Amino acid sequence: MKFYYSPASPFVRKCMLVAHERDLTSKLELVTVSTTVVAPDPKLAEVNPLKRIPALVTDDGALLVDSRVICAYLDTLHDGKRLIPRSGPKRFEVMTLEAIADGIADSAVNNRYETALRPAEKQWKEWSDGQMGKITSALDYLESQGTRSLGREPHLGSLALGSALGYLDFRYPDWNWRRGRPKLKRWFEKLCERPSFVATDPNKN
Ligand code: BEZ
Numbered sequence: 001m002k003f004y005y006s007p008a009s010p011f012v013r014k015c016m017l018v019a020h021e022r023d024l025t026s027k028l029e030l031v032t033v034s035t036t037v038v039a040p041d042p043k044l045a046e047v048n049p050l051k052r053i054p055a056l057v058t059d060d061g062a063l064l065v066d067s068r069v070i071c072a073y074l075d076t077l078h079d080g081k082r083l084i085p086r087s088g089p090k091r092f093e094v095m096t097l098e099a100i101a102d103g104i105a106d107s108a109v110n111n112r113y114e115t116a117l118r119p120a121e122k123q124w125k126e127w128s129d130g131q132m133g134k135i136t137s138a139l140d141y142l143e144s145q146g147t148r149s150l151g152r153e154p155h156l157g158s159l160a161l162g163s164a165l166g167y168l169d170f171r172y173p174d175w176n177w178r179r180g181r182p183k184l185k186r187w188f189e190k191l192c193e194r195p196s197f198v199a200t201d202p203n204k205n
Contacts, residue, residue, distance in 0.1 A: 001027055001028055001029065001056055001057065001058050001059055002028075002029050002031050002047075002056070002057040003015070003028040003029065003030055003031065003054065003055075003056050003070075004031045004033050004043070004044050004047065004048065004053050004054060004055040004056070004057075005030055005031065005032060005033065005053055005054055006032065006033055006034065006035070006053055007200070007202050007205035008170070008202050009053055009054065009109070010105040010108070010109065010163045010164055010166065010167035011053070011054055011066070011067035011102070011105060011163075012053055012054045012067070013163040013166065013167070013200050013202065014067050014071060014101075014102075014156075014159055014160050014163040015054050015056075015067055015070045015071055015074065016196075016199075016200045017154075017159040017162070017163060017196045017197070017200055018071050018074045018075065018083060018156065018159060019074060020195065020196035020199055020200065021083065021154060021159065021194075021196050022074065022075070022077075022078040022080050022083070023078065023080075024074055024077055024078060027077065031043060033053060035051060035052075035053060036113075036117065037051075037113070038117075047063060048063060048065055050065060052065065052066070054066070054067050054070055055070075056070045056073070058073075067102070068098065068102070071083070071084075071098075071156055072084060075156070081153070083154070083155050083156040083159065084155070084156050085155070093149060093157070094155045094156055094157040095156075095157070096157070097149070097150075097157025097158070097160065097161060098156050098157045098160040100138055100141070100142070100161075101157065101160035101161040101163070101164045102160055102164070103134065103138060104134075104135050104138050104139070104161075104164040104165075104168075105160075105163065105164040105167055107131040107132070107134045107135050108131075108135060108164065108167050108168055108171065108172065109167070110131055111128050111131040111132060112171050114127065114128050114131075115128060132175075135168070135177075139177055139181060139184065140181075142161070142184060143180075143181040143183055143184050146183055147183045147184065147186070147187040150187055154191070154194070154196075158191070159196075162188065162191045162192070162197060165177065165184070165188050166192075166197070166201070166202065167202070170202045170203060
């Protein structure tokens with residue numbers, strides 16, 4: 001399978017975390033792309049009409065996008081414990097956590113584009129503040145829920161959240177998301193010790 005990727009993307013990292021956690025990395029042929037909305041990578045544009053990463057082309061030639069679909073697909077390729085529970089309330093709890101984590105990552109990436117790529121005279125501060133406000137309220141919500149539902153063994157929701165928090169550390173090193181959130185801080189510290197997180201750390205890739 002060909003996996004179109006850039007190690008900086010939190011959505012790519014989420015997929016790679018799934019692959020590492022379930023021993024699937026040898027099945028992925030990594031195709032590194034360097035892409036933005038204004039300068040899409042031609043290699044990527046050839047396979048994904050949305051010109052976005054991550055994208056997966058299976059051995060049968062099927063295109064899979066986006067990261068949620070790719071993770072759900074990878075989760076069918078192993079015999080271990082499913083990262084997305086098959087049924088019951090836990091299934092929707094995990095999927096909702098993934099959606100909240102992806103929302104955090106989405107706001108963080110959008111704001112990164114705004115502040116790092118957009119010419120300074122065109123930047124819109126209120127829009128940036130709004131994106132960071134979404135991240136703040138999502139993190140406060142998660143802290144208020146406690147970390148018990150994040151589980152001792154990772155599931156797709158906790159991997160997605162770990163990836164989003166890792167992206168905040170990577171691109172917003174001076175924005176201390178840990179302040180006032182001791183439960184998330186402790187939980188994330190432990191998560192980062194896992195080999196899957198060490199192997200996909202965007203600072204080292
Ligand atoms: C980044 O460099 O922050 C980035 C790269 C690709 C996708 C998302 C974010």
